[in-house]
Amino acid sequence: MRLEAITWQRLTEALAERLIATPPAGGGRRLRVALDGAPAARPEELAAELAEALRLRGRPVLPVAVDGFLRPASLRFEYGKQDPDAFYDLWYDTGALWREVFDPLEPDGDGRVLPDLWNPATDRATRSERVALGAGGVLLLHGPLLLGRWFPFDLTVHLSLSAAALARRTSAAERWTLPAFARYEDEVGPAEAADVVVRADRPEHPAWNGPLD
Template structure:
């Protein structure tokens, strides 16, 4: 993979330009974009910056964090609080994401653009009771978080913030090192570096580099 040095500002602008020029794969009026990366990667920050850049370009945006769709603790911790396979397979409620986020943006399913931005607060372990958000036609969903690829979610563009195993271990809090086997499994089974449309190598976050295949 050939990588090109880039600043975060240029990365944001170039990616926003590309998103603004996309047509949804299903022909619908909404775009769905993933910002994928381990918790040590700034997926939320990049999603926020992209949302601001897209609004400047006249596109309505809804930013959704995947952690708002984690399952309740009783299900996440069924095999213990530090089981990497459960983290990989069971923490994210993919069914809820389909029902509350992707189906409302699917014209074939009668989508209306009415999306639930989060369902469950993993800190309080309670339902968030958030109100639905209306994403206007022509709008962009930015879903950010970890382990997003490989679920057949209908992303029109995916961005993967990539860390080498050594950098991931170095930048992951020691108490969270138990998750590292889950990300090794993600590399083996999904290969996000090959699956994503845009790959940003950020072993040194001050000097990112990216690989951007031609659209």
């Protein structure tokens, strides 16, 4: 894949312009965007910058972190607290994401999205209020392991790290997750599956597979 150097600001502006010009698929009224990346790639930062760029263009926008949809500890840690396959298969409540995030954004949905469901620190439901995302709005779902799950995204962005960069930028306490990301590369191939790929090995010098059409 040929990648071109770009700044984060230019990337954010290009993504915002692409989303402004993109109609939702299937007759929907709101866009659903994946910002996929391991924690070391900091997808939440791109989500925050893109949300601001969209708001400046007059679009309602709702960033949602996939980490707000973790399963209870009894399920996440059934095979121990550092099991890479459990992290890959069991940690994230994909059923709740479908029900609470994607279903309300269907063409006949009311647009009222639950921004988070579970607080891992307390291991209890967050009891957050639903947030209404108006017509023309944009959902920015950000976090790891988002692709290959049949979520109905209108645009997918993958923040790519080489295995060496991922290992280098992952904290010692979280390195047990590295086999899960290796499995993700093997089974999903996010750099091939995503619409937009951003190589973030060097955070100050990103590159991407642009330009966007």
